[in-house]
Amino acid sequence: MPLNSTVSITRCKSYDRAEIKDALVKALEPFGGLSVYIAPKDKVLIKPNLIRGSKPEKAVVPHPELLRALIELLTELGADIYVGDSPGIETPEAALEASGYMAVMKEFGTKQADFYREMDAEVPNGGLSKKVRIVRAVHEADKIINLCKMKTHGFMMFTGAVKNMFGIVSGVSKVHTHIRFPSTDLFAQGLLDLYTTATPTLNIMDAVLAMEGDGPTNGSPREVGLILASDDGVALDVVASSVIGIDPSTIATTAVAARRGVGNTDLSKITIAGPTIDEVRVSDFELPTSWKGITSRFAKTRFMRSIGSVKPVVKHRLCRKCGKCIKGCPAHAIKMVKGKVRIEHSKCIKCYCCQEHCPYNALKLKAPIFSKLLLGFSQAREIRHRRIENDWR
Ligand code: SF4
Ligand code: SF4
Numbered sequence: 001m002p003l004n005s006t007v008s009i010t011r012c013k014s015y016d017r018a019e020i021k022d023a024l025v026k027a028l029e030p031f032g033g034l035s036v037y038i039a040p041k042d043k044v045l046i047k048p049n050l051i052r053g054s055k056p057e058k059a060v061v062p063h064p065e066l067l068r069a070l071i072e073l074l075t076e077l078g079a080d081i082y083v084g085d086s087p088g089i090e091t092p093e094a095a096l097e098a099s100g101y102m103a104v105m106k107e108f109g110t111k112q113a114d115f116y117r118e119m120d121a122e123v124p125n126g127g128l129s130k131k132v133r134i135v136r137a138v139h140e141a142d143k144i145i146n147l148c149k150m151k152t153h154g155f156m157m158f159t160g161a162v163k164n165m166f167g168i169v170s171g172v173s174k175v176h177t178h179i180r181f182p183s184t185d186l187f188a189q190g191l192l193d194l195y196t197t198a199t200p201t202l203n204i205m206d207a208v209l210a211m212e213g214d215g216p217t218n219g220s221p222r223e224v225g226l227i228l229a230s231d232d233g234v235a236l237d238v239v240a241s242s243v244i245g246i247d248p249s250t251i252a253t254t255a256v257a258a259r260r261g262v263g264n265t266d267l268s269k270i271t272i273a274g275p276t277i278d279e280v281r282v283s284d285f286e287l288p289t290s291w292k293g294i295t296s297r298f299a300k301t302r303f304m305r306s307i308g309s310v311k312p313v314v315k316h317r318l319c320r321k322c323g324k325c326i327k328g329c330p331a332h333a334i335k336m337v338k339g340k341v342r343i344e345h346s347k348c349i350k351c352y353c354c355q356e357h358c359p360y361n362a363l364k365l366k367a368p369i370f371s372k373l374l375l376g377f378s379q380a381r382e383i384r385h386r387r388i389e390n391d392w393r
Contacts, residue, residue, distance in 0.1 A: 005235035005264035006030055009243075009274035010227045012208050015056070020208070020227075021069040027204065027229040028073075030273035037201050037231070038143060040078035045113055045141035046070060047200070049149045049164045050085035051216055051356065053098025059221035062149045062206035064100035066227070070147065070204065071108050084113025084137050085167040088174065089328050089357050092116075113137040118170050125260070127193035128186070134168045138198045146200035146233055150207035150224060150240050152215035154352035154365060156184060157291045159216050160240045161203040161233030162253040165194045178330035182349040188252035195233065195253075196262055203233040205240055212244075212286040218361045224282055234263020235270045242267060242277050244285035289365040290352060310365040312354050314341045318362035325354035325363060 008030045012023035028034050038044060048067065054060035067083070074081050083105055087095040092115045096102045105112065117136040123129055138144065148164040156163055169177055181187040205228040213219035226243070230236040234257045238248040248254045248265065258265040290310045319341055326334045326341070333347035334354060341362075343354075355363040 005232035006271040007230040007239040015063045015065040024069045027227045042142040044079045046083045048147040050095045053095040059209045059211040061099045068104045082113035084115045086115045123193045128189040138168045143201040146203040150210035152288045154288045160237040175330040178351045184252045188256045310367045313366045324357045328357040
């Protein structure tokens with residue numbers, strides 16, 4: 001674990017072209033600027049969180065104006081720039097196009113990285129797996145810039161820098177990964193395998209417009225007004241989750257990183273450049289339905305998760321029968337029966353990929369009575385604590 005890591009926090013109120021570039025430059029200043037990391041002719045892979053093609057205002061993907069600002073800075077340095085990610089269901093081309101990335105890339109002559117060719121790469125320092133199957137473009141890049149988004153996540157609670165590296169697994173192999181690592185902890189271990197195999201040189205988080213609620217695709221945009229950056233993606237997640245009021249130790253990827261000594265998970269040993277966390281904290285950031293009321297360590301135990309976890313249910317009124325949930329379900333638990341989408345809950349591994357993939361928000365997460373009681377209890381306890389703190393009794 002590095003003795004000290006720096007995470008920069010930079011205020012940025014909008015995606016106005018000049019403002020976002022200015023904010024990005026400021027975010028990189030504490031590290032000495034981009035030229036500290038990138039040399040002329042370096043083959044640089046920008047790895048955005050392109051989980052699916054989506055309009056920027058939905059807050060599903062990092063805003064294309066941030067991509068533009070980054071490409072401009074890299075172009076000034078004479079880098080050989082590629083952009084690539086592996087979305088869940090659609091092709092990389094479709095996701096790049098729908099998110100407004102392709103237009104920016106065409107303007108600058110930026111190349112699309114080939115995210116179809118795969119290879120086996122060795123996981124360093126004894127991860128969960130000895131090898132991971134990743135896209136070859138990652139291996140061929142001299143430097144990786146992780147362009148992530150601050151969002152909630154139904155399965156993992158939070159997605160930031162570390163979770164974004166799941167996109168270096170190609171679409172088909174992603175499905176197998178969910179089956180191989182069905183629990184949150186196992187999946188987090190798999191993510192750390194990927195992160196340590198292809199550790200980004202730099203991590204930049206778009207938190208100007210974040211996503212709260214049922215992220216990573218069907219939550220609500222939430223103005224946070226920040227750009228965060230660090231060369232330690234684990235530390236970046238620790239700071240980002242703290243900003244939105246989530247205890248970093250309850251995030252599975254951060255907990256696994258702490259166990260393995262990857263990155264800096266100790267907030268007291270992370271230098272914050274810019275405003276303090278208290279100055280920018282968003283105290284009422286909404287968690288996903290699947291995590292409400294279960295952020296304590298006890299509630300996160302396997303037993304409590306198994307009896308309290310929420311189920312995906314189809315809202316037939318909203319369903320347009322596009323079949324994306326069927327295609328994206330790793331457990332083959334979803335079928336079209338007599339013209340209606342049906343979920344076989346006995347097969348469901350509760351990965352919530354279906355909810356991620358549904359473009360019409362027709363898959364909702366429903367909490368069982370037990371979870372609701374737990375939520376009620378934890379909220380009541382929180383209110384009681386606040387009362388005690390404020391001496392309301
Ligand atoms: S992805 Fe959504 S809209 Fe498409 S079939 Fe499934 S539930 Fe219906
Ligand atoms: S039904 Fe949804 S939550 Fe269940 S395994 Fe399939 S994709 Fe995952």
